[in-house]
Structure formats: C-alpha cells, structure tokens
Amino acid sequence: xxxxxxxxxxxxxxxxxxxxxxxIIEAKNLCQNLMVFQNGKxxxxxxxxxxxxxxxxxxxxxxxxxxxxPVMDGWEFLDNFIKIKNKxxxxxxxYIVSSSINPVDVERAKSIxxxxxxxxxxxTMEDLESIxxxxxx
Amino acid sequence: MLQNELFNNVIKDFNAxxxxxxxxxxxxxxxxKFYEQVGFDEEEIESTIDYFLEHLIxxxxxxxxxxxxxxxxxxxxxxxxxxKILTKEGEYKLFRCATNDQLPVxxxxxxxxxxxxxxxxxxxxxxxxxxxxYKETAQMTATGSWYVDFxxxxxxxxxxxxxxxxxxxxxxxxxxxxxxxxxxxxRQQAADLFFNCAMAxxxxxxxxxxxxxxxxxxxxxxxxKPVYNExxxxxGIRGVFQDIDDIKTKEIKLQRSIEIIASQNSRLFNxxxxxxHNLRSHTSNLxxxxxxxxxxEDPKEKIELIKEIKQISSSLNTTxxxxxxxxxxxxxxxxxxxxxxxxxxxxxxTGGIGQMISVSKTKIEADFENLxxxxxxxxxxxxxxxxxITNAIxxxxxxxxxxxxxxxxxxxxxxxxxxTDNGRGIDMKxxxxxxxxxxxxxxxxxxxxxxxxxxxxxQVESLDGTITVQSEVDKGTTFxxxx
Numbered sequence: 066x067x068x069x070x071x072x073x074x075x076x077x078x079x080x081x082x083x084x085x086x087x088x089i090i091e092a093k094n095l096c097q098n099l100m101v102f103q104n105g106k107x108x109x110x111x112x113x114x115x116x117x118x119x120x121x122x123x124x125x126x127x128x129x130x131x132x133x134x135p136v137m138d139g140w141e142f143l144d145n146f147i148k149i150k151n152k153x154x155x156x157x158x159x160y161i162v163s164s165s166i167n168p169v170d171v172e173r174a175k176s177i178x179x180x181x182x183x184x185x186x187x188x189t190m191e192d193l194e195s196i197x198x199x200x201x202x
Numbered sequence: 203m204l205q206n207e208l209f210n211n212v213i214k215d216f217n218a219x220x221x222x223x224x225x226x227x228x229x230x231x232x233x234x235k236f237y238e239q240v241g242f243d244e245e246e247i248e249s250t251i252d253y254f255l256e257h258l259i260x261x262x263x264x265x266x267x268x269x270x271x272x273x274x275x276x277x278x279x280x281x282x283x284x285x286k287i288l289t290k291e292g293e294y295k296l297f298r299c300a301t302n303d304q305l306p307v308x309x310x311x312x313x314x315x316x317x318x319x320x321x322x323x324x325x326x327x328x329x330x331x332x333x334x335x336y337k338e339t340a341q342m343t344a345t346g347s348w349y350v351d352f353x354x355x356x357x358x359x360x361x362x363x364x365x366x367x368x369x370x371x372x373x374x375x376x377x378x379x380x381x382x383x384x385x386x387x388x389r390q391q392a393a394d395l396f397f398n399c400a401m402a403x404x405x406x407x408x409x410x411x412x413x414x415x416x417x418x419x420x421x422x423x424x425x426x427k428p429v430y431n432e433x434x435x436x437x438g439i440r441g442v443f444q445d446i447d448d449i450k451t452k453e454i455k456l457q458r459s460i461e462i463i464a465s466q467n468s469r470l471f472n473x474x475x476x477x478x479h480n481l482r483s484h485t486s487n488l489x490x491x492x493x494x495x496x497x498x499e500d501p502k503e504k505i506e507l508i509k510e511i512k513q514i515s516s517s518l519n520t521t522x523x524x525x526x527x528x529x530x531x532x533x534x535x536x537x538x539x540x541x542x543x544x545x546x547x548x549x550x551x552t553g554g555i556g557q558m559i560s561v562s563k564t565k566i567e568a569d570f571e572n573l574x575x576x577x578x579x580x581x582x583x584x585x586x587x588x589x590x591i592t593n594a595i596x597x598x599x600x601x602x603x604x605x606x607x608x609x610x611x612x613x614x615x616x617x618x619x620x621x622t623d624n625g626r627g628i629d630m631k632x633x634x635x636x637x638x639x640x641x642x643x644x645x646x647x648x649x650x651x652x653x654x655x656x657x658x659x660x661q662v663e664s665l666d667g668t669i670t671v672q673s674e675v676d677k678g679t680t681f682x683x684x685x
Contacts, residue, residue: 085510088507166482189493
C-alpha cells in the first residue's frame, strides 16, 4: 500500500452532493484535503493562479467534475483546463461525475483524453473508495 | 451493353428523324430519316439552322422555333413544338418536335437531340384545335402568357394574364411601371430576373408575389425565356404567369405548422430531459445518503445524517413544484384570453414588488401609447412583466440605479413589447444558447435560481409568440416579445 491522496477536488454546484461526498471521504479517510468549487469558472480561476506560482501541494491529484453548472459548465471548464493542464507538471486524474445519462455527453467525455472515466450519479461509496485507492501509485 | 450502344439501337428503330446538336463548333447533323421525311437528298439542301429557318420551316413557325432552338442549344431548355416543314413536293408537312427530356428514362444521350415526329392531320383542323386547347389549358390552369417586346418597348398580355391580375380585357399593360405589378418585397427579385434574361439570356422559373389591379397580393409561378431574332440577338422576353396562390398559401401554412410542431416537440424533449435530470440529482443524493447512513456506526452521526433527508425532500419538492408550473403553462394555454391594458398589468406587478423597487431605487419608464392593450392571458402577461422587471433589478449594475424602459408597439403585423434595462448585461458570446434554459444562471448572485426566463419563454411560446434578447455587458439588456 502506497501513499494516501493528498488533495482532491470537486467541481459541482449541488451542495447536497458535495456535502455527502465530503462526509464519505472523511468517514473512510480517503484523502487528506478536499477542495470544492461551485462552478467551472471558480475552479479555472484557481488553476490559473497556481499556474503562476507553481506550488505542487496546491495541485489536486484527482478532480471530480460535474457537467451541468451555472456560470461555466463542465465542458467549458474542460476546454480551458486542457490548455493549461500540461504546464502544471503533475499528473491529474479527472473524472466526470454527472447525472446526465445522455449518450451524447458520455461519448463526448470518452473522446477527451484527459478524462479518465465518466461516472453517472448516483456514485456509490464503493466507486469512490476504489477510485481513491487505485489512484495511489 | 454499353449505354451508347443501347442508345444507338433505340435511335435506329425510332420512327422519327432527328438532329444531333454538336458543339465546338456549333453544327447540326440531320439524320437519314429526317431527309426521308422531307423527301430531299442530302446534296439538295444545306443542313444548317439558318438554311432551315429561311427555306424549310413555315414562316408562321420561324420565330418560336428559333427561340426554342437557341434556348435549347444555349441553356439546355427542352421544348415541344408543332412546326410545318416544306417537303420536296412543295407542300408543308406537320411535325411534332421533341427534345432529350422525351427520351425514355433509361436512355441518356450525351448530346442534345431534336426529334421530328410526323403528324398526320389536316392543317386547318389542327390550328382550330390548337387554339381551343390553348384557351382551355390557360383557363383551367390559371396560366396567362405575356410577351415583352424590347424594340417596340411594349408588353403584351393574353386574356388569362389580365384575368389573374384582375385587369379589364382592354387594359394595356405598362412597361414603364411594370415594377408595380409585383409585391413591394419582390420588386428587386423581379428586376433581377428580367435584367438577367434580357442581358444574358438567362431564362427564369420562380415563385414570386404579384399585386392585382385591386391591390390583392398573391403568389404566381413566373416563367420567362429570351426571344431571339434572326441575328441571334435577344429582342424580347416571352413567358407565363401561373396563379399558384392556393397551393403556395397552403404550403406556407403547412410550413408554419411544421415549425410550431417542431418547436413543441423540442420543448417536450427539453422537458423530458429536465425532468430526468432534475429528479436524478435528488434521487442520487438520496441513494448516496442512504449508503452513508448504512456505513456509519456511530448512532449520533446517523441521526445527524437522517436530518439531511429533510433537506433533500424539500429540494425535491421545490423541483416538483417547478415542473408542475411548466406543465401548468401548457395545459393553461386554452385558458381564456382577455383584453388587458398594459398599464393595468404593470400597475399590478409593480404594486406587488413595491418594496423591492423602492429599496433598489428602481425607475420604471413605460410607454404604451402605440399599443395600449392586448388580448392575452392576464396571468401570463403579469408573470412575464414580473420576471423581466425583477431580473432587471436583481442583476442591476453596481455603479448605477436600475432604469427599466418598457415600450409596446406594432411591428409589421405583430404586437410587441420591449423591456430594456441598464443592468450588468449578459455576455451573449458565452450564454447566447443558455439564457432561456432551466436552472441556468449567469451571475454570481446567491438567489439566482434560473427558472424565471425559462418560464417566461414557455409562457410566450405556449401562446405562439417569440421572445428574443439583446445584451451588452455593462450596458444592459433588452428583451423583445412578439405576441
């Protein structure tokens, strides 16, 4: 067994969902720190700032991205994130977590290299656990 | 079998003479059968169009045949015509000319052909018959013929053209004012067509709106082609107008109902998507919560978590209420419309949110002079005004007090209202497609729900209206509703 995940990130506007995932992570002790952004814009702003003063500890190892969000949705975030991703000098695993079961969304997500997988809500506790445990290298 | 061989065999057995129209250089090859039909030997006559027009064809048929021939050669316009051709015996024989479009469908010719089928009829009888058929056809199909003579600078109309355009039988058409025969928005189109036909010899076949003597606008199919003289110069335009108002009006109506059905279909689809998406987000939270409760040992924490169910249940209720409202819009559409004064509706709305208006120092300027009232479902008009006004106040600009201008007017034959604010504006490049979507918000306001504009659009569209938006960041937003 190797190291535990240091920092994970959730980009989702559903506060109830975020709250529950937070509780699961705490209860199962899946990672040390968790960042939450309510929409793509807030998250993107954050990544643009840390790009300027590269602090590896501030870069999450894993991102859970929702699609349907106000202000800036998941797709728009992804477009922008892909452009700056390589400059962050850290492997970031990104999962899309959405309640959309629209096959168009699923196909689109799978066609993007930077997206590791597409999870349909509801996610289960087992899903979350195995993602966090397999993430460790 | 080669296409060409097939073609050659058919041609050989065809009981008709024909011409092959070769190009580069232009030249016609007359078939053996054609010579046989007219009785001349190849050496006795010249196989050129000019010789044919001058010596062989009956002078009554020269002009029309020349036009048909040149149009066929230059523009590939197929034609049919009866002509009389001089035979060696010194008599005229009647022929029916036909072109490539008369070939059986499986036969394709690489070059243009003209066929000459002999018709065995007494000529006098034929002409009388022709005239009868022409009048019958014109009347039954509401198709009038016309001719524009460039040299005499005159137009000629037949009886049917006069009839469909509702002019008296002795009316003399005016070339100078010919634009007036077309509907205002079609005059440019008509001018272009006639100009191209006169200058470049481009024939036309189009649908266009014309105006009758009684100022009634109606649809016609206008077909025209150039007329050539013996020097192959264009000396006029000949054509027909067919009254297609019935068909075209039906077509337009059909098109409109297709659009309405398509938009209803897309709203239904959108609604199904909304239902599925919105309910899923709550049920998935619920299922996650249940898993969490199961996985936790501490009874105290368990009780804390059970409290969360309350939260989910209330969100679920809110969502269901929103969905109900949308369904209500579409079931309410049959609700009774009433004549409402805009001023009264506005008064009612501003009265209800007086507190919000005074606290935000909002100024509302209304101008209903051009259109004072409308026949509409009162609750919808109030809801539309309420949504647009509260939006303008919620998303006011930080540097100035809100100013909302409301104006009603008639645009063409549509009744419209415009609501303009001086607020923050919406970035149209980013949000153009999302403005009227459900649960879409574009600002960082905590109380943004993203239901208002979605409902407004649904209400407007359920009564067959449209809503559009124009906006500039930092300047303001204008919503325009066509009722």
